[in-house]
Amino acid sequence: xxMYEHELSGVPLNSCSYIIIILCTLSQSGILFYMFEQHVSxxxxxxxxxxLHYMEETMEHQLQMIKCAAIDIGSNSVELVIANCAPDSLExxxxxxxxVRLGENVKVIGEIGQEKREALLTTLRxxxxxxxxxxxxxxxxxxxxxLRKAQNRQQIVDEIERTTGIQVHILSGIxxxxxxxxxxxxxxxxxxxxxxxxxxxxxxxxxxxxxxxxIAWLSSLPIGSGWLHDxxxxxxxxxxxxxxxxxxxxxxxxxxLYIPSLPQQLVVTGSSARALLKIARQxxxxxxxxxxxxxxxxxxxxxxxxxxxxxEVAQRYGVGQERAKVLPSGALLLxxxxxxxxxxxxxxxxxxxxxxxxxxxxxxxxxxxxxxxVRPDDSRVGVAPPVPERVSxxxxxxxxxKQSVRNELPKRGKKFLxxxxxxxxxxxxxxxxxxxxxxxxxxxxxxxxxxxCKAKPFRKTYQQVKQAxxxxxAARDTDVMVQHIQEQMEQIxxxxxxxxxxxxxxxxxxxKQQQQELETFLVDFDEQRFQQQLASSIGK
Amino acid sequence: MAKARxxxxxxxxxxxxxxxxxxxxxxxxxMYEWSNHIDSPYAVRELHNLRITAKRLRYTLEIFADFLPAxxxxxxxxxxxxxxxxxxxxxxxxxxxxxxxxxxxxxxPIPDPAMIxxxxxxxxKTKVRSFIRPELLxxxxxxxVAPTAQERYGLEQFLRKQEQVRQEQYQAFRQHWxxxxxxxxxxxxxxxxxxxxxxx
Numbered sequence: 001x002x003m004y005e006h007e008l009s010g011v012p013l014n015s016c017s018y019i020i021i022i023l024c025t026l027s028q029s030g031i032l033f034y035m036f037e038q039h040v041s042x043x044x045x046x047x048x049x050x051x052l053h054y055m056e057e058t059m060e061h062q063l064q065m066i067k068c069a070a071i072d073i074g075s076n077s078v079e080l081v082i083a084n085c086a087p088d089s090l091e092x093x094x095x096x097x098x099x100v101r102l103g104e105n106v107k108v109i110g111e112i113g114q115e116k117r118e119a120l121l122t123t124l125r126x127x128x129x130x131x132x133x134x135x136x137x138x139x140x141x142x143x144x145x146x147l148r149k150a151q152n153r154q155q156i157v158d159e160i161e162r163t164t165g166i167q168v169h170i171l172s173g174i175x176x177x178x179x180x181x182x183x184x185x186x187x188x189x190x191x192x193x194x195x196x197x198x199x200x201x202x203x204x205x206x207x208x209x210x211x212x213x214x215i216a217w218l219s220s221l222p223i224g225s226g227w228l229h230d231x232x233x234x235x236x237x238x239x240x241x242x243x244x245x246x247x248x249x250x251x252x253x254x255x256x257l258y259i260p261s262l263p264q265q266l267v268v269t270g271s272s273a274r275a276l277l278k279i280a281r282q283x284x285x286x287x288x289x290x291x292x293x294x295x296x297x298x299x300x301x302x303x304x305x306x307x308x309x310x311x312e313v314a315q316r317y318g319v320g321q322e323r324a325k326v327l328p329s330g331a332l333l334l335x336x337x338x339x340x341x342x343x344x345x346x347x348x349x350x351x352x353x354x355x356x357x358x359x360x361x362x363x364x365x366x367x368x369x370x371x372x373x374v375r376p377d378d379s380r381v382g383v384a385p386p387v388p389e390r391v392s393x394x395x396x397x398x399x400x401x402k403q404s405v406r407n408e409l410p411k412r413g414k415k416f417l418x419x420x421x422x423x424x425x426x427x428x429x430x431x432x433x434x435x436x437x438x439x440x441x442x443x444x445x446x447x448x449x450x451x452x453c454k455a456k457p458f459r460k461t462y463q464q465v466k467q468a469x470x471x472x473x474a475a476r477d478t479d480v481m482v483q484h485i486q487e488q489m490e491q492i493x494x495x496x497x498x499x500x501x502x503x504x505x506x507x508x509x510x511x512k513q514q515q516q517e518l519e520t521f522l523v524d525f526d527e528q529r530f531q532q533q534l535a536s537s538i539g540k
Numbered sequence: 541m542a543k544a545r546x547x548x549x550x551x552x553x554x555x556x557x558x559x560x561x562x563x564x565x566x567x568x569x570x571m572y573e574w575s576n577h578i579d580s581p582y583a584v585r586e587l588h589n590l591r592i593t594a595k596r597l598r599y600t601l602e603i604f605a606d607f608l609p610a611x612x613x614x615x616x617x618x619x620x621x622x623x624x625x626x627x628x629x630x631x632x633x634x635x636x637x638x639x640x641x642x643x644x645x646x647x648x649p650i651p652d653p654a655m656i657x658x659x660x661x662x663x664x665k666t667k668v669r670s671f672i673r674p675e676l677l678x679x680x681x682x683x684x685v686a687p688t689a690q691e692r693y694g695l696e697q698f699l700r701k702q703e704q705v706r707q708e709q710y711q712a713f714r715q716h717w718x719x720x721x722x723x724x725x726x727x728x729x730x731x732x733x734x735x736x737x738x739x740x
Binding site: 234242396400401403404412447450480496497499500502503510513514 | 546547550555559607614617620635673687697
């Protein structure tokens, strides 16, 4: 039996004494105890303390620990966990996951198709078998965004129950968020009381803001790694333009979120986040126990994911190939949220929705889905910004050249102009790089659409873009050269370093001059006039 | 620099997909115009122009991604890799030329134009001008801040290493280029967009 340490402290004991504790009454809520001090030279022990110890946690752990299975039917994967459960602890016995990508089907045809349905049923039959093998009677199955959105969800749920005996609860985004919070933080010994939780799922992303270990605000966003992959990042590996589009979309989307306070700490859960941590540990030789994941770790992962095909990612780092396919999207989602929440580091939790389901059942019993800690009242629910409708490929295909120039040129022009402030701030060389890339894309777009434009305003605009591209190119080329030389510095012997330093000093003074020229140009750059000229180029 | 050619046979009222295919066809031809310099490791300017035309083709594929077959995307990725290889090669060329100028300027304060312009372009229309930016030149060629003997030694060693790096970069690029040709990159892309081969 365990006792709380602080309840024994403060009892001064003679060095020749020992403690006798007699338990007098045992009830469901606590234990009445007497504590005696027994001196070795005396016959009569003296009472030093007595009282009623409330030991709900300990007692209930022992008395109510039950073996359960939880199944999470997500948009990317279907996952199983089997554990001995108590209200505040879990002893994990088995853990399994299968990529089914239900969300992919829902996005294309609006429902779960035959092939995915069979894959889902096969997976659930297998999980049912594993639960039976462990002699488990309680199997708690929940489904999230993919089934929430599927038109044939009821048919699927009925079929699952009929063929496997598993009853599936389709969770609302909010209940999913609340359960995820309970799961992701239950083992959080190093978490502060206000640690927020982010679940990067396949079809949705849940954000939970916490105050003093209670949910203060939560929201379920209808965007996830699988969703982003299917919408924008569907090349393998993703192409730069798609990455840029995804980053722009995410940055604009999360900006519309209104959270009550910025968290000091963020716990991130979800299979994509865990896979990213796994990759970062291998790439950066990080400690296997360290769950901290920094922006730098994320940048290293993203840089690799942008270049390497999913098949190779899977082989190199031991993640499933289907998971590897959606990882660039998961990484970009996490990046956007970290930027929005002003966090340089997050903690990645091994636990999430499935563990939250088990804990909720252990804590609240059969009514686990109705409890206020699982189903928060509306006052705590944040509005998820709507996702703009993306023009479908078929609609796009019907666009004439004249129509598409009207969409493309202003879009590229805006992307180019968006970087001006960042370049003028001059605190990150990446801004110059990004603006240079935007200027090149704009030029390539103008080259492509020249014949659909009016010659005179077109030439004026083109000259401006060219001038900006040259100045940005000069600054960027020097940055690249400096970076390259600095990298070489580490391998250079001491007597050669003076020469390299001489070169670096001269390059630094040159870069300063280039920045001044660039800033002079950008300060004078009339954005409004530029946009008007671009619009005149296109004509009515 | 290799300037983009105007694509003349477009119909602005026709579907974008149709016009996009024609633009890609021209950009692809522009890139291949520089391909006869692949085996000349020191055709600095021509390889730089190949890089620019590869980049323009890649951006064109990206701009029209919604209008072109999805199978074009992996080809864009190949172009990106090619562009990165040629980019690294060009960066080395600039650095090597700059180092040579730093080291040569003490003995000969007026730099030899050939050192900074590379060979005269033999490909399609190209202006011959320094590929080292003037502000970079004036920063390292200022006689009042010439390197000391010890600094010169470091620069000489660095130049040698850089020349080696450049050799490796060229080999990596060349190998990749020929891999793409074995895979019939040009034919594959033209088939995807349903266009015939055009030459300059």
